[in-house]
Amino acid sequence: MPEFVQFLISGLTVGAVYALVALGFTLVYNASDVVNFAQGEFVMLGGMVTVFLTAAGVPLPLAAVLAVCVSVIVGLLLYWLAIEPARDASPVTLIIITIGASILLRGAAQILFDKQFHKLPSISGDTPVHLLGATVQPQSFWVLGGTAAIVILLYVFLERTVIGKAVLATAANRLAARLVGINTATVMALAFGGSAAIGAIAGILITPITLTSYDVGTMLALKGFAAAMLGGMGNPIGAVAGGLLLGLLEAFGVGYISSTYKDAFAFIVILLVLFAMPQGLFGRRTVERV
Amino acid sequence: MLQKIGHRYLTLIVLAAIVAVLPAIFPSSYYFRVASLVWVSALAAIGLNVLMGQAGFFGIGAYAVAIGPAHFGIPPWAALLIGCVISGVLAYLVGRPILRLKGHYLAIATLGLGVLVALVLTTESRWTGGPDGMPVAKLVLFGWRVSGSDTWYWITGGLLVLGTWLALNLNDTPTGRAFRALHDSEVAARVAGIDVARFKLQAFVIAAVYASVAGSALALMNGFINPDQAGFLHSVELVTMVVLGGLGSVVGSIVGAAVLITLPQVLTVFQEYEHLLLGFIIIVSMIFMRDGIVPTLSRALARRTQS
Numbered sequence: 001m002p003e004f005v006q007f008l009i010s011g012l013t014v015g016a017v018y019a020l021v022a023l024g025f026t027l028v029y030n031a032s033d034v035v036n037f038a039q040g041e042f043v044m045l046g047g048m049v050t051v052f053l054t055a056a057g058v059p060l061p062l063a064a065v066l067a068v069c070v071s072v073i074v075g076l077l078l079y080w081l082a083i084e085p086a087r088d089a090s091p092v093t094l095i096i097i098t099i100g101a102s103i104l105l106r107g108a109a110q111i112l113f114d115k116q117f118h119k120l121p122s123i124s125g126d127t128p129v130h131l132l133g134a135t136v137q138p139q140s141f142w143v144l145g146g147t148a149a150i151v152i153l154l155y156v157f158l159e160r161t162v163i164g165k166a167v168l169a170t171a172a173n174r175l176a177a178r179l180v181g182i183n184t185a186t187v188m189a190l191a192f193g194g195s196a197a198i199g200a201i202a203g204i205l206i207t208p209i210t211l212t213s214y215d216v217g218t219m220l221a222l223k224g225f226a227a228a229m230l231g232g233m234g235n236p237i238g239a240v241a242g243g244l245l246l247g248l249l250e251a252f253g254v255g256y257i258s259s260t261y262k263d264a265f266a267f268i269v270i271l272l273v274l275f276a277m278p279q280g281l282f283g284r285r286t287v288e289r290v
Numbered sequence: 291m292l293q294k295i296g297h298r299y300l301t302l303i304v305l306a307a308i309v310a311v312l313p314a315i316f317p318s319s320y321y322f323r324v325a326s327l328v329w330v331s332a333l334a335a336i337g338l339n340v341l342m343g344q345a346g347f348f349g350i351g352a353y354a355v356a357i358g359p360a361h362f363g364i365p366p367w368a369a370l371l372i373g374c375v376i377s378g379v380l381a382y383l384v385g386r387p388i389l390r391l392k393g394h395y396l397a398i399a400t401l402g403l404g405v406l407v408a409l410v411l412t413t414e415s416r417w418t419g420g421p422d423g424m425p426v427a428k429l430v431l432f433g434w435r436v437s438g439s440d441t442w443y444w445i446t447g448g449l450l451v452l453g454t455w456l457a458l459n460l461n462d463t464p465t466g467r468a469f470r471a472l473h474d475s476e477v478a479a480r481v482a483g484i485d486v487a488r489f490k491l492q493a494f495v496i497a498a499v500y501a502s503v504a505g506s507a508l509a510l511m512n513g514f515i516n517p518d519q520a521g522f523l524h525s526v527e528l529v530t531m532v533v534l535g536g537l538g539s540v541v542g543s544i545v546g547a548a549v550l551i552t553l554p555q556v557l558t559v560f561q562e563y564e565h566l567l568l569g570f571i572i573i574v575s576m577i578f579m580r581d582g583i584v585p586t587l588s589r590a591l592a593r594r595t596q597s
Contacts, residue, residue: 035394082573089580091393096533097576099526104569111562222401222522229398260413267402274399275387 002133007255008248009131013140013209015247016147017043020202021224022231022239023154024195030171030234031184031191034083034094038102040221041109042199045071047212048109050204051118060121068200074105075196079189102217109214122208143205150198151240158236167191171234223266230270232283241282246270301541302455309447313440322439324555326511329446332547333453334504335531336540338497343400344528346407347377347498349520351505352426356515357417359427366429370506374499381498385491401525408520423516426509442511449507450544453500457540460496469493473538501528534575536582545584 021039028036049070053063082097089097124138158164169177170187178184203212210216227246231238246266253265273281309329316322338344354373358364364372388399411418418424429436436445460466468489471479480486509515518524527550535546553571557564579586 082577086577086580089576092533092537093576093580096530097573099530100569100572100576102569103565103572107563107565107567107569110565218523222405225394226398226402229395233394261409264406264409267405271388271399271402274391274395278391278395280395 003255005132005134006136007251009134009136009140011248011251012244013143013206013247014250015244016143017202017206017210017220017243018223018227018246019240019243020147020150020198021220022227022243023151023236024198025224025228026234026236026239027154027191027195027198029228031167032083032188033091034098035091035225036078036192036195037095037098037221037225038078038105038217039195039199039224040217040219041102041105042071042075042196042217043203043206043220044109044212044214044217045074045105045196046200046203047120047207047216048113048118048203048214049200051120051207051212052113054120064204067204068197071196071200072193075192075194076189078196079192083188083192084185102221106215106217113214115214117211117213118207119211120204120207137209139205139208143209146201146205147240150201154194154198154236163190226266226270229280230273232280235280235282238280238282242280245281302451302458305454305541305544306451309451313443319439322443324552326439326443326446327508328544328548328551329443329450330504330508330511331528331531331551332544333446333450333507334501335528335535335543335547336453336457336497336500338501338528338532338543343397343402343404343525344497344501345520345522345524346400346404347381347501348505348508348524348528349404349407349411349517350377350380351502352509352515352519353411353418353505354502355429355506355509356424356426360424361417366427366510367431370503370510373502373506377498377502378495381495382491385494386487389487389490389494401522404520404525405522408517408522411517411520418517421517423514426513426515428513429510436510446507446511449503453503454540454544465489465492530572534572534582536584536586539582539584542582542584546582549583 021043024039024042025036028034028039046067049067050060050063053066054060058066078098078101082101083094086094086097122137122139123142126137128135129138129141130136156164158168166177166182167187167190169180169182170184174184177187206212223246224243227242228239229242230246231240231242249266249269250262254262257265277283312325313322316325334344334348351370351373354376355366355369358369358372359366384403388396388403391399412421415421436442461470468479468484471482471484472486472489472493476486505519508519531546531550532543533546534549535544536542554564554568557567560567575583581589
């Protein structure tokens, strides 16, 4: 039982980060049909900028806020300088552009920061908490709580504000949204900025546990994309569920079966799920118009 | 414009001529090596058609020629063929369920397959040497030990010409026409009576075998192999080559491979700015040549000749 709780919590903690990356994918995908493979780099930026600002003497809370701002600016620049000019290109061209952007950001991080692994201090110290026999780092609660807060805020924003409804309308039908007077370009910029902020927060929260370096973004992008697929692309609830499920699969796979094949369990399950449900767990069945 | 048939052989002749003439201007063996890498990557990329995860099959081919001779005493050329068979059979078995998926779901499924292959190669260190990789025995053909970067230049160049010739020939068979119909519109192809599932599976298996041969060639050429060759980043690199060069054209794959292999070699003079510049160049060329280098240039050329 203590073992089970241990794996459960570590799985949910890692899964929460996958969920946030997947949520970022979903936000951008819904607004613009772009699969943004630079999504993982926002997580890297959040962690790395905070690390280097605190090292320069900036207090942690301020450093964290500044790191989120830096990521949002990078996200907006990515949209305005790289995605917007190629607006009417095919989806695969846009994907390659975001892959180029992720190589560029990794290259920039390598120069501006360094190639070392870095750690941030935990928000509430490192004294482990005992929960149902399991030893839990207090930072795990910050990760889980932060993820829950982001999901709730995003939900309220989308459902209760006019701008949020404009985002949903754009996601549902871009042409129709433009016809009723929604500035879809602003909505897309908002989606890129928002997904960058979500990624950066995920990076800041998880760095005390998993450490960060200039190249953590690649694997996170792959996992986040896989989580979004598992849940069903374009569905925010699916993204969160897919992320948490992916984290749990990894944790239980490592705990009960073998640690060497950590990534294998996740991908085998994803393949099996997609064989049975080609649209993911929560995906809508789409009817293709010819 | 030239007739379609003439165009087909023109591509092949130009390619063969380029392979034959390039050595004349190569100042050192380093150039032979880089060019060989281009030929190998192009060969792996030819079969690629948006399906990602190709590096998995590349890795199978590469490790076949490493493990076969080292652990089972199989001659390298036979190990290469065994690699092709394993890749082809694996593609056939997983192709059926995977190819039912569409778009991004298909991409993540094939990527996942590649990641699984890379994981097995990294983990089973008893056979593969683990993350550090393993040495590959020299290729011996009829008592002749194949080595030297210029020798490998001719072998890989020959393989690419052969692979291109087969691919172009395939274009003119009913199978090739079915492939192109699928590429243009799956629904229209189905309406025209094409067994979509069967031809997709065939294309998938052929692409896997191409990647496998390319992997074997690279492993034998380098005399060393590690799991990165089967990894996620290598899959992404191969897809980037195809899209950068121009999707759906053999020439596009070769041009894309040439650009993406030589560019980092050139950019090493910028040292730490290498990746920054590589990313920047990819973004800018995709913005200004969104259909890829070859289609964009040939359209510009056609407009020139018309006016």
